[in-house]
Amino acid sequence: MRIHLGAAPGVGKTYAMLQEGRRLCEQGADVVIGLVEPHGRRLTAALAEGLETIPRHTLVHRGTAFTELDLDAVLARHPQVALVDELAHTNVPGSRNTKRWQDVEELLDAGIDVVTTLNIQHLESLNDVVRQITGVVQHETLPDEVARRADEIELVDLLPETLRRRLVHGDVYPPDRVEGALTHYFRLGNLTALRELALLWLADRVEEGLQRYRAEHGITAPWETRERIMVGLTGGPEGETLIRRAARITARTPGSELLALHIVPGDGLTLPAPGALAGQRALVESLGGSYHQTTGEDIPEALLRFAEAENVTQIVLGASRRGRFSLLLRAGVGRRTIHGSGPIDVHIVTHEQAAGAASPRLPRPPRGTGxxxxxxxxxxxxxxxxxxxxxxxxxxxxxxxxxxxxxxxxxxxxxxxxxxxxxxxxxxxxxxxxxxxxxxxxxxxxxxxxxxxxxxxxxxxxxxxxxxxxxxxxxxxTRQALRATSEARALSRLAVAIARGQDLPALLEQVRENFALTSLSLLQREPGHTAEPRWYVVASTGERPPERPYEGDLEAPIDDDLTLAARGHGLSGDDQRILAACAAQIGIAHTQGRLTRHAAETDTLAAAEHTRASLLLTASHDLRAPLRAAEEALVRLRPTSDGETRGIATARSAVRRATQLLTDLDDLSRLHAGALDLYLRPVDLDEALTAALDDLGTGGHTLVLRLPEQPPYVLADAALLTRVLTALAADALRHSPPGAPPTLTAEARPGHLTIRITDGIDPDTERDGSRADARPDSLPLRLSRDLGEAMGGTLDHTTTGGAFSVTLTLPTAAHRIAPSPAGP
Structure with missing residues (x-):
């Protein structure tokens, strides 16, 4: 796989991919275009002419036709090289794979070379950084591991000023989009920052290749292709002096890198003052360096092992704080590091806490046996x-x-x-x-x-x-105490990091460094895949983190859907137990983060709902006075003909309906806010229907009622039940054709009563689908549904052919109340 990487759209990635395809074709290679997105750019489309193109596959999604890469056709054609544009693209639902890079992996597995394109903003690890720079959220992302697996990555570089000129000339976007692009995404500062991101990411990719070459050939001596200055930290008060000294050395060497390393002794007893390392770590990161932590029995050996692994060229250490008598018995860390450093330069920096201030003391006695x-x-x-x-x-x-x-x-x-x-x-x-x-x-x-x-x-x-x-x-x-102390220290550090709200990659990095692992991944199982589980990476750290549990050398399951997978050396039983405890804490942190995000989204939705309710309430109050005035004006009008009489009646009906809609909106807002009072008691259905028919007026006389002789009493609020029946019957009357009245049927069942209202449309006739879909979302139906649920019932709707029916189910009272002897 060969990737043409760009810092932004329009730098010429697709053009470079097509040029590469033509060059390979001229050399005799079998090249086809699997998919190219010219985006209306004439020069790009012209360059694609003459190359064999595989027709795209058409998919229909939500009534719209889309075209995607025809993976089966490319596999059947089986060329030597396939040109596939936009590696991070998300396929249309219904495609074989969710992402285009998954299509590309299938081509690679089939032995087909792929030339593709990618923008730096689509890399998963840089997504947040790009959003901070440009203010645009990139929804299409690509796992960095996919890009790192590419055999070749070529940066298609273009100066920001040149790219902006291309936009002005119309070579990137149509004229109507140029001004908006120049003032937003394609600002000069944005393009400069994106270009620097692309250069730095590609430089890291080159560095990974160099490290892999050194490892494959067993090269341990540092190659000074890039100055790396490492400062050793003990957590003592001299740490800030050493960090600043190392930072000054780094600043005087362009292109150099600052690293800080703290080695935790294997016994876990030699610990710095609480908070000391946290402050020094913050200082290192503020100066542009990176902080690392590992474990080791022998401090100089661990220093040099880390230095060789990271290709460090210079080491900065503090002068020993031990007294002269102690140094006579055993050489200090600085002297032993110098003795084994080989070509690595070692700087010994003096400080106020150097030897001389402390009183002489004998070496610490041995800890434990083995x-x-x-x-x-x-x-x-x-x-x-x-x-x-x-x-x-x-x-x-x-x-x-x-x-x-x-x-x-x-x-x-x-x-x-x-x-x-x-x-x-x-x-x-x-x-x-x-x-x-x-x-x-x-x-x-x-x-x-x-x-x-x-x-x-x-x-x-x-x-x-x-x-x-x-x-x-x-x-x-002593061994048991040392082990317990070391375990407690590791768990407490992780707990403190979780309490401080560190993100999952930082927590995983801490666990990885504690156990000296190569890489670590937090994996979660996708729901709905039980036969063949599919996993995705929640967070990862280290080199080549595993993407599935069986790809790692170690696994620490958290629950059925969450596990921690690691690459690295084997761990002892005790270490595996501590790793499982750390995995449990990371699982808790992941759950807490998810709950926090959900709470934040819920708060946002609640605030939006509150704002919407406030606006509806304000609009309701503001519109009532004009509607009242309109109705009074219609009442005072004196019609002079039958046509004017019908028109005034229609207008008054519309005004009354608008007033009723405002009342429904007001009640709906109060119901959602919990401010609508409910008085649930046994209610006679006959009385509620009589009141509803009175509210409907003369139009309610055409409603067909089919009721049992003695319907049971329902537990409801009498006034609200009347409102619901009136709203449902009025809605059915409006949608029923003349001469075909709607039907209201009540049926008593054990424990509840169902009331079905069906409009008068013949079920065998065709119905307008758009109108049928709109009925359940109408305001009367929504209000009736919410009021019915508030009274402990349910409201469902069904469409049979052309007929629309609504079913209201309410709980019934335990006993029917007998009528008064004086009653009718």
């Missing part, structure tokens, strides 16, 4: 015991057996301190044998004759065993 410490203790004992024996033999007459045993006990304590229980016991046994052989009578024999010597050796072995057991238990507890 295989390396066990064998180190055994080897140390094998060397120390013979040397100690030679010394004791020289002064045997003066120290005797008690002095020798005390000296050997010191060796046992050292072995226990370094290696734990088993080296201490082995050292004790060996020391006991040496004491017996060289310091108990008879000498040079393991035979013991004096009881006091037997007691001394027994006490010595017992003491050595107790010391070794205590040291082993202490070492185990």
């Amino acid at each position: 295989p390396a410490r066990l064998w180190s203790a055994m080897a140390g004992a094998a060397v120390l015991l013979p040397l100690l024996t030679l010394v004791l033999i020289a002064v045997r007459d003066r120290v005797g057996l008690p002095g020798a045993l005390m000296s050997y006990l010191l060796a046992v304590v050292v072995a226990a301190f370094v290696g734990g229980t088993y080296p201490a016991l082995a050292t004790a046994v060996a020391a006991g044998l040496l004491a017996d052989f060289y310091f108990t009578a008879p000498l040079h024999s393991l035979k013991v004759t004096r009881p006091v010597d037997i007691v001394a050796l027994a006490v010595f072995l017992t003491a050595a065993w107790l010391v070794g057991a205590a040291a082993g238990a202490a070492a185990r507890r």
Whole structure:
């Protein structure tokens, strides 16, 4: 795949793609045009002439015909090269794939080379940046990983001033769109920023290729193609001094990059002051650098390993804060880093907290044991015991057996301190044998004759065993405490980041650096795909993040539809457990973010609804007075002919209907605002229908009623039920033809009563579809539906042939109220 990348529309990407197609065709390649979008540009359309073009596939969506790439036709033709324009395009619903880049991937999988085009604003990682620059939201986006997989990416570059001249000459847009484009999207500042984004993204792509080449060829020495200055941070007060010094070095080297690295010790105990690293990280990012964090047992080794991986050319470290006596026992981080840095320059920067202010102290004792410490203790004992024996033999007459045993006990304590229980016991046994052989009578024999010597050796072995057991238990507890502290530290850092509202990519980057993983992705399953799950990337970080769970080396499921997939080395059981805990926290953060966005959208909709209700209420109040005045004026008119009488009657009917519409709007707004009072009680349907017929006037006499002899009482508000029946009957009367009255049918069913109102249109006749679709959205029906639901009922509508019917269902009272004896 070859991508022609542009900073903005109109730079000539499609033209360059067609030129490439012609060049390949002249060299004998089989080239076809799969899809080209000339956008009315004459030169582009002329360049496409002469190249074989695959006819497009036509799709109809919502009554409109669209054309898309005919993927099956291109696959059947199977050329060597296919030209496919606009890689980030979204296909019309009904196409095989949702995105055009998915069509391109099918072509590539079939062995067809593809030449395509892409604008920088369509890259997913730059979508927010482009929106901030241009103010335009790009709905068509392309995952960066798809673009990175391209074999070749060529930047089609054009100066912003030249592109604006092309717009003025009409080479990009029609004349009626030029002025708007120049004053909005194609402003000079916008184009300059987009061009810089394209150049920087492409430079990073070149850098990725360089890093891949170095990794494939095992090259670890830095190549100074680009200066990278890395500053090592401990979280101490000298951090700001080092960052500013490294920033000044970076500023004096054009094109250089600033990196900051903090190494968390594997034991998790050496931690900076709370908030110190957060402030230093903010300072690094404000100076244009990037902050990184990793774990490591040996600080210099971890520094150099990161430097080699990132092709760092210079390292900035602070002068050691340790005293001279401590440095004599062990070299500082700076000296050991210089010793192993090779061609990487190391700058040691002095600061106020450098050595001299602090009091001398001994090196920190070892933390915990392990295989390396066990064998180190055994080897140390094998060397120390013979040397100690030679010394004791020289002064045997003066120290005797008690002095020798005390000296050997010191060796046992050292072995226990370094290696734990088993080296201490082995050292004790060996020391006991040496004491017996060289310091108990008879000498040079393991035979013991004096009881006091037997007691001394027994006490010595017992003491050595107790010391070794205590040291082993202490070492185990130390390891457990260190592990627990490290786990708590990792989880607390993640929890603090979530509480501060950091976005998902930053949280994933923190987890990735904590576990030294290559890449990390938060994946979510698309709903509705149970047989063959489809996943999409919610957020990712690192190089080549997995896009499906099985593509990663590690997986930490969060729930049935959310999982964390990672690439990198294998983790221990404890690390996998902590990764699962981190995944759970990230899942909570993702859910919280989604709920926050939903709440914000809900607030926006609520505000819009409130504004709409306020406008409707204001309009209702303002229109009532003119309508009242119009009705009074119509009443005072004295018609002189039958035609004028009918006209005045029609006008008065229209005014009354408009007044009723305003009343309905007012009631609907009050109902949605919760300000409409409801009084639910058993209501007699006969009484409600009588009141509705009175409201309908003479027109209601044509309504056909089909009622049971004794309909049950319904639980409703009497006044509102009358309103609903009046509105539904009036709507049916308006839509029924003359001589075909609507029908109202009531039917009692267990627990509820259904009232169906059907207009008088013959069901076998054809009906205007547009009018049928408009009926459910009319104001009377909407008001009736909302009022019916407020009273605990439902309102549904059906269309049978040409007839439209509305069914109102209301709950019934438990018992029918008997009529009064004095009643009719």
